[in-house]
Amino acid sequence: MKKLILASQSPRRKELLKSLGLSFQSITSHIDEENFHLQSPEDMVKALAYAKADAVSKGVEEDAVIIGSDTVVVLDNKILGKPKNKEEAAYFLELLSGNMHTVYTGIAIKDNKNSNSYIDVEQTQVYMKKLTQDEIQAYIHSNEPMDKAGAYGIQGLGAIFIEKIIGDYYSVMGFPILKFYLGMQSMGINLFDVRDNY
Numbered sequence: 001m002k003k004l005i006l007a008s009q010s011p012r013r014k015e016l017l018k019s020l021g022l023s024f025q026s027i028t029s030h031i032d033e034e035n036f037h038l039q040s041p042e043d044m045v046k047a048l049a050y051a052k053a054d055a056v057s058k059g060v061e062e063d064a065v066i067i068g069s070d071t072v073v074v075l076d077n078k079i080l081g082k083p084k085n086k087e088e089a090a091y092f093l094e095l096l097s098g099n100m101h102t103v104y105t106g107i108a109i110k111d112n113k114n115s116n117s118y119i120d121v122e123q124t125q126v127y128m129k130k131l132t133q134d135e136i137q138a139y140i141h142s143n144e145p146m147d148k149a150g151a152y153g154i155q156g157l158g159a160i161f162i163e164k165i166i167g168d169y170y171s172v173m174g175f176p177i178l179k180f181y182l183g184m185q186s187m188g189i190n191l192f193d194v195r196d197n198y
Contacts, residue, residue, distance in 0.1 A: 002111070002189070003064040007056040012155060013069055016175045021195040029055040029068065033081075041079060042121045045070045045106030050119050057112040065189065068108040071174045073126075073150025075101040080150045089140050092151035098130035101150065105171040109183045118183035122176035124167025126154070131161060149174075 004024040006017060017024055029052035036044050036051070053068030060066065073080040075095055083089035102123055109118040131139075144158060145151035152158035154165075154172045170177045184191055 002113075003060075003062055004194075005056060005060060005064050005066045007052040007066055007068040010069075010174055012153075012173045013175045016170060016173060016177060017067075020177070020191065022191070024067075027056045027059070029053075031055050033070075037079070041072055041074045041102075041104040042106075042123070044079070045072055045104045046108070046119050046121050047106075049106035049108035050110070050117070053108045053110040053117075057110050060112055063113050064111075065184075065187070066110045066112060067180070068110070069105060069175050071103060071105040071149045071171075073101055073103050075099060082147060082149055083145060083151045086140050086146075089145045089151040090136055093131060093136045093139065093145070096128045096131075096150060096152070097136070098128065100125055100127045102126070103150070103167075103172045105168075105174060105176050107176055107179045107183060109180070109187060111187060116187050118186050120176075120179045120183060122168050122171040122179050124165055124169075124171050126165050126172060127163040128152075128161050129163050135161070 006024050006026045007029045009026055009028050031051050036048050048070035049068040053066040057066045080092045083092055102125055104123050106121045142157055144153050144156050168176050
C-alpha cells in the first residue's frame with residue numbers, strides 16, 4: 001500500500017485530511033515561494049502546489065503519494081498571501097472589508113514511483129462584511145490572521161466576517177477535498193478502499 005504524504009505543516013490541511021479517515025505523514029517542502037509571483041493566480045497556485053509535492057517527493061524513497069496545496073486570496077487582481085506583519089494584516093483586511101474576493105487553491109498529487117501526477121485549481125468567491133477599525137484591530141490581536149492567505153481564517157474567528165461564499169468552503173480553508181478525491185481517483189486510488197489503511 002502506498003504511503004500518503006502531505007507536503008505541508010498547515011494545521012487546516014492536516015485537519016481536513018484526518019477528517020477523511022486517512023493516515024498520513026506531514027513533511028514541509030521548503031520551497032521559495034517568491035519565485036512564483038509573476039504568474040496568474042490560477043497558474044501560481046498550481047505551480048506552487050506541484051513544486052511542494054515535487055520537492056518532498058525527491059526526499060522520499062518509499063512508494064508514496066505526495067500531496068501539495070497552495071492558497072491565495074485575490075482582490076482586484078492583487079494577490080494577498082500570508083501577511084508579513086500585523087500592519088500588512090490590517091491593510092489586507094481593510095482591502096477585503098465590504099468586498100467580494102476570490103480564493104484560489106491549487107492541488108497537486110504526485111506518485112513518486114511512476115511519476116503520475118494530477119494538478120488542478122479551485123476558485124471560490126467570498127463576500128466579506130464591512131469591517132470597523134475596532135473589528136480589524138481586535139481580530140489581528142487574536143493572532144489568527146498571521147499564518148493565513150488574505151489575513152483571515154474562514155474556519156475560525158474570521159467566520160464572523162463572512163456574509164456568503166460561492167464555491168468550495170474547503171478550498172477557502174486551503175484544501176479542496178473534492179478535487180483531492182477526483183485527483184486520487186484519476187490516479188487509480190479510491191479513498192473508500194484506503195481509509196484507515198495508510
